[in-house]
Amino acid sequence: MGRRNVIVLTLVFSLLLLNLNSCLCSEPDTGESGNWVEVAKFTGRVSSTTDYFTCEHVDWRIRWEYDPLSVLFMGLDPLSVTVYPEESATPIVDDISGIGNQSGIRYIHDNAGIFYMQISTNFLEGYTIIVEQNTESAQASVSSSSVNWVELKRFSGNITESDYYTEVFTCNNGDWRIRWEYEVRPEDPPTSGIRFYVYQTTDYQSFFHATSQYGANQPTGGTTYFHDKLGTFVLRIGAKTENFTIIVEQDLNSVPEFPSWTILPLFLTAALVVMIYREKLTKK
Structure with missing residues (x-):
């Protein structure tokens, strides 16, 4: 092999090494560039389900942070967030966890629409979750319906000697909510607070939501x-x-979503009714 060929091969090999090194050392695209605009902000301390929020652009992100109540509880999952589309029970995000981190950013790409969050907490002083969309990303056509919140029931009081059950109330619309507030007792702020549990009347043994706020x-x-x-x-x-x-309160403009498994039984029932009706007409 001639000296010239050796020099050429050496140069080619060096260029390949430089290119490989740049690929290994370069950081992945996290989507940080762009014009990020706030869409929604959620703060609190207790577990809750949020209202709907709309992302018209296909790229958006969730910025979250929390303050732990005590370092003794850091072994538990202090904050977890799951994101659902409006029309589906399948989450698009279910990997936001506060274990090992008190803040973070989760990017979502190519997914515009209307969403909501389920937020679960354990031993927090408080959390802040901010949804932002990148207005430089593609914009999709997203239509959000208006809301019409109407009061169903109102419960009030001050001190309860023990927990008590309220009157039964019925929610026939797809979306409803519970708004709560209280005033701290001036003579005893640390123990002031409220708790409530939500049950379906078909199952008084287990609640499906709990709010507890004290201190x-x-x-x-x-x-x-x-x-x-x-x-x-x-x-x-x-x-x-x-x-x-x-x-x-319930939103009178919301329409309950029929689970996908109910479509086939409804179709079969309708077909059976038509067959019976046609048979009766034939006999006549």
């Missing part, structure tokens, strides 16, 4: 949403407050 310097109000959960419900309330108010 000084904590949020004294909040809202939790329920999507596509119909039926009759009851609350179990316990409180030690100056006064409290819990309001149940």
